[in-house]
Amino acid sequence: MAVTTDITATYRGPRxxxxxxxxxxxxxxRLLAFLMGACVLMFIAQMPRxxxxxxxxxxxxxxxxGGALLGIVFIAPLGLYALAMISHLIVRAMGGQGDGYQxxxxxxxxxxxxxxVLLLNGLVAGFIGTGPALNAVGGLWVMVFFWFWVSGLIEAYWGNT
Incomplete structure (x- = not known):
């Protein structure tokens, strides 16, 4: 499937x-393409703000x-790789079966x-600025991200349990 089709399907069922x-x-x-694509989109989302x-x-x-480009596209991927390693170690300690690739x-x-949702957050930050709307959209992004991440970890390490 196309990446855009998979993204919309993730909102219906991430597992x-x-x-x-x-x-x-x-x-x-493929993983590096996902990561770099997400980082580029995050950089684009920061442009209006x-x-x-x-x-x-x-x-x-x-x-x-320039500072945002350096931080988001070149440095953030290193931090995300480290976060993936830490999450792998935590999930393995909790009894999950799998490897770091997952x-x-x-x-x-x-x-x-x-x-x-991150792109929407960037538009709100650029056009409205700080306030309840930006906080609401930022909170929505955090909830969506953690929903996808936790659901994916459950699927990847524990399968259909």
């Missing part, structure tokens, strides 16, 4: 999509964009699948 992705076999190149900040504070937009797949897919 089914993770099971289908796991059945495709381990491919690190950064443009608003630059306009309101009289800062240089290119400097803000943990990476689930985390990176949850991050990618939750990017539509």
């Amino acid at each position: 089914k999509v993770i099971a289908r992705l796991l059945a495709m076999g381990p491919r690190e190149d 950064l443009a608003r900040e630059a306009h309101l504070n009289g800062q240089e937009l290119n400097m803000l964009l 943990s990476r797949l689930v985390l990176f897919w949850a991050f990618l699948a939750a990017t539509p």
Whole structure:
């Protein structure tokens, strides 16, 4: 299936999509594509907020964009790989059966699948600014991300239990 089709299917049933992705076999190149795609979309989601900040504070937009690009596209993937390793160790300590590939797949897919809400968060931050609307959309993104991540970990490590 196309990635966009899988993303929309994840909102209906994240465990089914993770099971289908796991059945495709381990491919690190696919995981890296998921991760980098999600990071690029996260960078794009930050653009409206950064443009608003630059306009309101009289800062240089290119400097803000450069810093965000460095942090999100080049440094964040390293942190996400470390988070996947830590989650793998925790799930294994809880009795889960699997390897690190499954943990990476689930985390990176949850991050990618939750990017539509992250893009909405960026638009709210850019057009409305801080306030209850931004907090609500940010909270929604956190809930969606954790729903996808935990559901995926359950599917990947414990199967159909």
